[in-house]
Amino acid sequence: xxxxxVTMEKTILALLEEKKYQTLKDVLVTMEPADIAxxxxxxxxxxxxxxFRLLPKETAAEAFAELEPExxxxxxxxxxxxxxxxxxxxxxxxxxxxxxxxxxANVVKRILAQADPQMRKEINEILRYPENSAGSIxxxxxxxxxxxxxxxxxxxxxxxxxxxxxxxxxxxxxSGRKLLGAVSVKDLxxxxxxxxxxxxxxxxxxxxxxxxxxxxxxxxxxxxxxxxALPVVDTDGRMVGIVTFDDAMDIIVEETTExxxxxxxxxxxxxxxxxxxxxxxxxxxxxxLALLMVSATFTGMIITGFExxxxxxxALTAFIPMLMDTGGNSGSQASVTVIRALSLDELEFRDLPVxxxxxxxxxxxxxxxxATLCFVKIMLVDRLLLGNTDxxxxxxxxxxxxxxxTVLIAxxxxxxxxxxxxKVGFDPAVMASPFITTIVDALSLLVYFxxxxxxxx
Amino acid sequence: xxxxxVTMEKTILALLEEKKYQTLKDVLVTMEPADIAxxxxxxxxxxxxxxFRLLPKETAAEAFAELEPExxxxxxxxxxxxxxxxxxxxxxxxxxxxxxxxxxANVVKRILAQADPQMRKEINEILRYPENSAGSIxxxxxxxxxxxxxxxxxxxxxxxxxxxxxxxxxxxxxSGRKLLGAVSVKDLxxxxxxxxxxxxxxxxxxxxxxxxxxxxxxxxxxxxxxxxALPVVDTDGRMVGIVTFDDAMDIIVEETTExxxxxxxxxxxxxxxxxxxxxxxxxxxxxxLALLMVSATFTGMIITGFExxxxxxxALTAFIPMLMDTGGNSGSQASVTVIRALSLDELEFRDLPVxxxxxxxxxxxxxxxxATLCFVKIMLVDRLLLGNTDxxxxxxxxxxxxxxxTVLIAxxxxxxxxxxxxKVGFDPAVMASPFITTIVDALSLLVYFxxxxxxxx
Numbered sequence: 001x002x003x004x005x006v007t008m009e010k011t012i013l014a015l016l017e018e019k020k021y022q023t024l025k026d027v028l029v030t031m032e033p034a035d036i037a038x039x040x041x042x043x044x045x046x047x048x049x050x051x052f053r054l055l056p057k058e059t060a061a062e063a064f065a066e067l068e069p070e071x072x073x074x075x076x077x078x079x080x081x082x083x084x085x086x087x088x089x090x091x092x093x094x095x096x097x098x099x100x101x102x103x104x105a106n107v108v109k110r111i112l113a114q115a116d117p118q119m120r121k122e123i124n125e126i127l128r129y130p131e132n133s134a135g136s137i138x139x140x141x142x143x144x145x146x147x148x149x150x151x152x153x154x155x156x157x158x159x160x161x162x163x164x165x166x167x168x169x170x171x172x173x174x175s176g177r178k179l180l181g182a183v184s185v186k187d188l189x190x191x192x193x194x195x196x197x198x199x200x201x202x203x204x205x206x207x208x209x210x211x212x213x214x215x216x217x218x219x220x221x222x223x224x225x226x227x228x229a230l231p232v233v234d235t236d237g238r239m240v241g242i243v244t245f246d247d248a249m250d251i252i253v254e255e256t257t258e259x260x261x262x263x264x265x266x267x268x269x270x271x272x273x274x275x276x277x278x279x280x281x282x283x284x285x286x287x288x289l290a291l292l293m294v295s296a297t298f299t300g301m302i303i304t305g306f307e308x309x310x311x312x313x314x315a316l317t318a319f320i321p322m323l324m325d326t327g328g329n330s331g332s333q334a335s336v337t338v339i340r341a342l343s344l345d346e347l348e349f350r351d352l353p354v355x356x357x358x359x360x361x362x363x364x365x366x367x368x369x370x371a372t373l374c375f376v377k378i379m380l381v382d383r384l385l386l387g388n389t390d391x392x393x394x395x396x397x398x399x400x401x402x403x404x405x406t407v408l409i410a411x412x413x414x415x416x417x418x419x420x421x422x423k424v425g426f427d428p429a430v431m432a433s434p435f436i437t438t439i440v441d442a443l444s445l446l447v448y449f450x451x452x453x454x455x456x457x
Numbered sequence: 458x459x460x461x462x463v464t465m466e467k468t469i470l471a472l473l474e475e476k477k478y479q480t481l482k483d484v485l486v487t488m489e490p491a492d493i494a495x496x497x498x499x500x501x502x503x504x505x506x507x508x509f510r511l512l513p514k515e516t517a518a519e520a521f522a523e524l525e526p527e528x529x530x531x532x533x534x535x536x537x538x539x540x541x542x543x544x545x546x547x548x549x550x551x552x553x554x555x556x557x558x559x560x561x562a563n564v565v566k567r568i569l570a571q572a573d574p575q576m577r578k579e580i581n582e583i584l585r586y587p588e589n590s591a592g593s594i595x596x597x598x599x600x601x602x603x604x605x606x607x608x609x610x611x612x613x614x615x616x617x618x619x620x621x622x623x624x625x626x627x628x629x630x631x632s633g634r635k636l637l638g639a640v641s642v643k644d645l646x647x648x649x650x651x652x653x654x655x656x657x658x659x660x661x662x663x664x665x666x667x668x669x670x671x672x673x674x675x676x677x678x679x680x681x682x683x684x685x686a687l688p689v690v691d692t693d694g695r696m697v698g699i700v701t702f703d704d705a706m707d708i709i710v711e712e713t714t715e716x717x718x719x720x721x722x723x724x725x726x727x728x729x730x731x732x733x734x735x736x737x738x739x740x741x742x743x744x745x746l747a748l749l750m751v752s753a754t755f756t757g758m759i760i761t762g763f764e765x766x767x768x769x770x771x772a773l774t775a776f777i778p779m780l781m782d783t784g785g786n787s788g789s790q791a792s793v794t795v796i797r798a799l800s801l802d803e804l805e806f807r808d809l810p811v812x813x814x815x816x817x818x819x820x821x822x823x824x825x826x827x828a829t830l831c832f833v834k835i836m837l838v839d840r841l842l843l844g845n846t847d848x849x850x851x852x853x854x855x856x857x858x859x860x861x862x863t864v865l866i867a868x869x870x871x872x873x874x875x876x877x878x879x880k881v882g883f884d885p886a887v888m889a890s891p892f893i894t895t896i897v898d899a900l901s902l903l904v905y906f907x908x909x910x911x912x913x914x
Contacts, residue, residue, distance in 0.1 A: 030662040035680050043572035050701035141866040159646050168643055169626050177895050185642055186625050189616050205487040223710070224491050226703035228685070245702055246683035252706065253680070256713050260720075264793035265786050274808065278818030285790050287824055289864075291828055292786055297838055303844060304776040311771055318760040321898050322753035324778060329749055329891045333742050340714055342728040354858065361735030362742065369743055370750055379753055390759060391489055399820070407746075410889065432788045433721065433890050441778050 009039050016047055025054050031281045034061055046329075061090035067103040068275070076107055085114040090407040092140035092166050092248070097126040103282035123184050133212030134218045137251070138241030143171040147199035149179055149204065151191045154198050167244055170229045172201045177238040179231055182206040200384065208233045209242060220345065222248035259343055263291065263336060263432035271327045292434050294432050298442045306449040313456055316448075317389040319399045322374075323448060327406040327440040330366060332433035334359050334414030339428045342418060355415050363411035367404035375400045405451075406444035413439055464494050482511050490516055490667040505594055506535040518547035525732070526559040533564055542571040542706070547621050550576065551596035551704070554583040561587045582697070591675045592668030595689045595698030600628040604656035606636055608648045611655050624701055627686045630659045634695040635687055639663040640843065646758065665690045668697060673712050679705035714820035716800055718726045720793060720889035722749065749891050755899045763906040772847040772912055773905075779831075780905060784897040787823060789890035791816050791871030796885045799875060806880045812872050820868035824861035855909050862908075863901035871897055 007323050015024045032308040036059065043068065052075055055063060064072065064087055077085060088096060088111055096115070100108050100123055112120055122140045129135025154171065162168040171188075175180040180427050181202035191201050207232040209218050222230050222245055256450060258268035265288035269276060276284075287290060303310070303320075310317055338355065347355065378396045382388045414436050417429035428450040465488065472481045486494060497505060512520060521529065521544055529656055532542060545553060545568055553572070557565050557580055569577055579597045586592025602611050602623050609614065619625040629643075630638040638659035648658050665688040679687050679702055686699040715725035722745035726733060733741075759861050760767070760777075764797065767774055798804040804812065835853045839845045871893050875885035910911065 025671050026900040032662075032664065032682050034683075037644075074610075155646070162643060162647055168646070185646075189612070189625070189642075190619055205489075207489065223703075223706045225489050226491075226706075245706075246680075249680045249683075249702075249706060249709065252709060253801065257801070260717065260793060260797050263717075264789050267795070272801075272803050273794055274803060278815055278822060281794075281819040282826075285787075285819065286826055287789075289783060289786055289823060289827060293779060293783045293827055293831060294834055296782055297834065298779035299782075300775040300839065301843065303778070304843075304847075307771045307774070307847075310774060311768060314507060314764045314768055315761075316775075317767060317774055318757040320774075321504070321756035321760070321781060321902070322750060324781065325753055325756075325785075325891075325894060325898065326746060326750045329746055329896070330742075332721050332890065333723050335747075336717060337738075338729055339722070340717050343798075344710065344714070344729075346729050346731060354731070358733075358735055358738065362738040365701070365735060365739040366743055366746060367737075370746060373555060373747055374750060377751055377754065378461075386761075388759065390761075390764075403750075404589065420900065433789065434782075437782060437785070441782065445778070 008035060009042055012051075016043075016051060016141065021054060024051070028055055028059070033062035034066050036063040036326060040067055040071055045074060048074055057086060057090060058342050060088050065091055065095040065099075070275075072099060073103060073107060076103070076110070081110075081114055084110060088115050089119055092139050093122045093126065093141055094137060094166070094400045097123050097136075100127065120348050129211055131213060134209045134213040134215060134230075134232045134243060135240070137218070137247055138211075138214050138243050139166045140241045141165045141230075142242040143168050144174045144227070144239070145183065145198050145442070147173050147175055147197065147202070149198045150195050151198065151201065152194040152304070153206050154183070154188055157334050158188075166242070167229050170227070170242075172206075172231050172242070173198055174239050178236065179206065179208060179233055179239040180204065182231065208239075209243070210235065215243075215251050218243050219251040219255070221249040223252065245430070256343075259429045262341060262427060262429035265289070265430075265434035267376055267434075286433060295438050296441070299438075299445055302445045302449065306453075309449065309452060309457060313395065313452070315388070315392075315395050316398070316452060320445070320448075321404055323399070323406055324437075324441050325408045326370060326403060327444040328433065328437035330363070330407045331410035331414035331436035331440045332410045334362075335418050335432050335436045338415045338418045339432055342422055343362050347419070349419055351414070352419050355419065356412060359411040359415045360408070363408040366411070367407040370407060371400040371404040374403050394455055398455055401447050402444065402448045402451055405447045406440065409443050409447070410436070410440045413443070459612045462574050465492060466499055467486065469496050469508070470499070473500075473508060478511060481508070485512055485516070490519035491523050492835070493520040495725050497524055497528055502531060505531055514543060514547060518544050520550040522548055522556075523699070527732075529556060530560060531562060533560070533567070536762055538567075538571055541567060544718060545572050546576055550579045550598055551594060551597050551623070554580050554593075557584065562794055572885045586668055589672045590668060591666045591670040591672060591689045591700060592697070594672050594675070594704055595668075595700050596623045597690075598623045599699040600625050601631045601696070602628050602640065603657050603887045604630050604632055604659070607652050608645050608655065608656045608658060609651040610638070611645055611877045615645075623699070624686050626752035626808045627684070627699075629663075629688050629696055629699070630655055631696050636663065636665060636690055636694065636696040639688065647884040650799070660716060663688065665696075666700070667692065668746065672700075675700050676705040676708040676712070677754045680709065687706065696723070713800075716796070716886045719884060719886035722746070722887075722889075722891035745891060749895050752895050756902055759899060759902045759906065764908075766906065766909060770852065770909070772845070772852050773848075773855070773909060777902070777905075780856070780859055780901050781894075781898050782825060782902040783860060784803055784867045785890065785894035787820070788867035788871035788897045790827075791819075792875050792889050792893045795872045796889055799879055799885050808874055809873070809876050812876065813869060816868040820865040823868070826865040827864060828861040831860050851912055855905070859901065862904045863897065866904070867893070867897045870900070 043051060080098060098112055115123060126136060141164060143158055143161060145157060158168050171183050173183060181204045183198055183202040187201045187297045207225065211232055211234050219228060229244045231239055232241045232243060234240050261268045267284045267287060269284050356372060375396055378391060382391055417431040421429045422433045494859045497566055500508060509517060553576065557568055572580060581594060598621060600618060602614060615625050628640050629636060630640060638661045640655055640659040644658045664682065668689055668691050675687060688696055689698045689700060691697050718725045724741045724744060726741050787887045832853055835848060839848055874888040876887045880883045
């Protein structure tokens with residue numbers, strides 16, 4: 001019951017150390033493949049093949065599919081041809097295709113040599129499709145029915161062929177590989193008459209995706225309609241595979257992580273954080289850092305341009321960080337909200353006027369509130385408490401008016417750039433905090449010095 | 458086929474305008490509930506009840522469950538008692554409980570009055586559980602089997618009771634409501650003998666959650682194990698409901714949106730962006746903006762403290778934004794990566810030393826690269842191209858050394874704070890860009906002026 005993986009790992013490591021193999025077998029049988037895989041990730045390299053050989057055949061393949069590529073490679077290198085054949089042919093085709101994509105060439109050669117001819121053909125078919133397309137993530141193991149079968153025939157067919165299918169709960173009705181409809185096992189089981197033809201219980205309005213549809217779209221559809229699986233058809237309307245809900249969950253998590261990484265000014269990585277070394281992290285982080293650093297030349301130029309003014313009113317300098325940070329924060333609130341709404345399909349480009357108007361209203365509220373608070377803060381904290389009498393009432397006014405304008409500019413820039421990026425086909429996620437901050441910095445400094453010049457000099 | 462919702466909306470609005478109700482009925486029958494709900498959201502208020510009455514009974518309930526609360530309330534206010542009764546009793550219990558939670562008191566009274574006694578009892582049971590707990594999101598409509606039933610009995614029971622169950626594909630074996638095991642329809646269909654008792658085909662190692670388990674944990678388990686449903690048991694081990702995979706997908710999306718909002722310094726909102734008005738956006742955004750603005754007092758104090766130094770070396774001011782932004786960006790890269798890894802359960806507190814060491818190495822690489830690039834940029838762009846001869850070699854050195862240290866500090870602070878927050882029970886997501894930036898700003902200015910004081914004055 002419940003979650004016991006951490007304790008289980010300890011138990012298994014101890015049993016392995018004590019060579020209690022029969023006990024281990026009994027324990028492993030009770031465990032979920034995902035938890036067994038977690039134990040394998042913790043294991044010392046030399047123990048990996050040993051524990052693997054204790055697993056029942058089917059669990060072995062399922063746990064294998066859940067392992068990280070490094071461990072998979074380690075295992076395969078230790079496998080005899082017979083062992084490799086058993087594992088590979090027990091895998092679902094989509095997992096086998098993933099494996100082939102991850103392994104180095106010499107390992108791939110061995111895998112394909114041991115795969116059954118049918119398996120090899122299907123792996124190769126999946127590998128033909130471009131990365132992140134529906135074709136590349138689908139499995140070819142689905143139940144297909146003919147429209148003239150009866151409900152009883154259909155159930156018999158499911159019983160006969162179901163064991164190797166990734167899901168049996170949604171079956172697809174095809175004729176000459178053309179997709180005619182879908183029927184669930186629930187519909188079949190609850191059908192009044194066993195002799196009803198499948199064509200009468202099937203749903204003809206079946207939503208399908210093309211082999212080239214982006215995986216993110218596939219996941220979005222699966223989640224929107226709460227389907228267990230979505231059929232994939234080629235450009236001639238012939239059914240070639242299915243994508244199942246569990247893949248959709250993984251894709252949603254993966255794509256969101258990518259979005260979050262982009263929003264923080266990083267190039268997305270497929271590797272998890274703990275498995276990435278410093279060099280890899282560096283390579284994914286330095287491009288944006290460098291680009292944004294260099295673009296700060298503009299803010300530098302603006303400050304240099306007003307150097308003499310700053311020298312005359314040194315108090316102004318002290319507020320630069322506060323103005324810049326508040327601008328950056330205001331802008332990223334707007335941009336991140338819009339980016340998330342875009343990726344959840346809650347927003348489209350045609351909503352831009354609505355969005356800008358909403359942000360202007362919000363900015364006015366935030367701007368007035370912050371400017372007021374800022375004025376009170378300067379008067380009470382900076383002047384009274386810290387005794388900084390350099391800050392005249394006029395300086396305080398300049399800072400507060402700039403604050404209000406900065407918030408306004410930041411919110412407008414923040415909501416507009418991601419939507420514009422989407423419109424022209426760029427990824428909205430890169431228009432997040434770091435990028436917006438750089439732009440808003442420059443604009444807010446211009447406003448600051450503009451207002452300062454008008455009022456103070 | 459494929460995705461046609463936008464065009465469908467236009468067609469339906471046109472047909473409704475032309476009062477072609479029979480055609481509308483024929484069209485609606487072909488559509489998914491989620492797409493029908495999308496049409497309802499676009500509809501003028503007075504047309505909503507009209508279109509709703511054209512839906513087949515079961516589709517009507519499914520589409521109703523997908524609507525936003527505003528539309529649901531509008532419909533209910535227009536329903537006769539009979540209509541309300543039909544819709545409410547056709548809903549899944551978890552959707553009915555959600556509805557009751559969202560509606561104002563007088564509407565809730567009507568809903569409960571029209572619900573069947575069994576439905577009312579189950580709604581009330583679900584509402585007893587705390588928000589975001591497994592109990593509050595579960596449904597009580599699952600198939601339960603007895604261990605002594607044969608496979609044939611079990612299939613008969615599924616056929617008889619399955620129509621109103623949220624899923625029939627995983628059935629739960631109970632005795633006196635104690636959860637003994639789970640059995641899938643696949644196992645039942647593929648069982649060799651119809652007379653085998655259920656207790657022999659069931660999986661006894663069933664993973665379950667408690668009624669009080671957090672919904673995020675429930676979603677994580679469903680996604681980790683690729684289950685269709687997860688049983689929910691009370692503190693006495695009695696089975697009370699199930700949570701299904703489609704709810705898990707929604708929870709994952711919802712919780713990630715919350716994390717992203719927190720990371721951008723916002724208080725998470727349950728309402729979608731387009732449905733939030735400016736006042737609501739303001740209320741969710743102003744607290745962090747105000748707090749961070751006030752905490753910029755420290756950066757202001759640091760600059761004021763070095764005012765005379767800055768007046769003597771005005772060139773130093775121009776680099777403040779670049780140093781601050783690069784520090785902020787470096788820090789948020791680290792913090793956002795760590796926050797995401799924490800929320801995906803890839804990291805634990807005990808990994809802190811590994812994480813810090815990884816970030817130090819990365820920071821050294823990034824710091825050296827940026828400092829070098831910065832030096833080249835100052836020499837070529839600022840001095841040569843822009844002719845800013847105020848910037849001495851020594852000033853350039855101060856800036857570049859500060860740059861390297863700022864990156865180092867930012868990465869260490871960025872990775873440590875979210876993990877520390879998690880350790881002491883705070884939400885790591887608030888330790889993202891805005892918060893890190895404020896801290897790193899102050900630290901980097903201290904380093905800047907410290908190095909400047911040592912080398913220049």
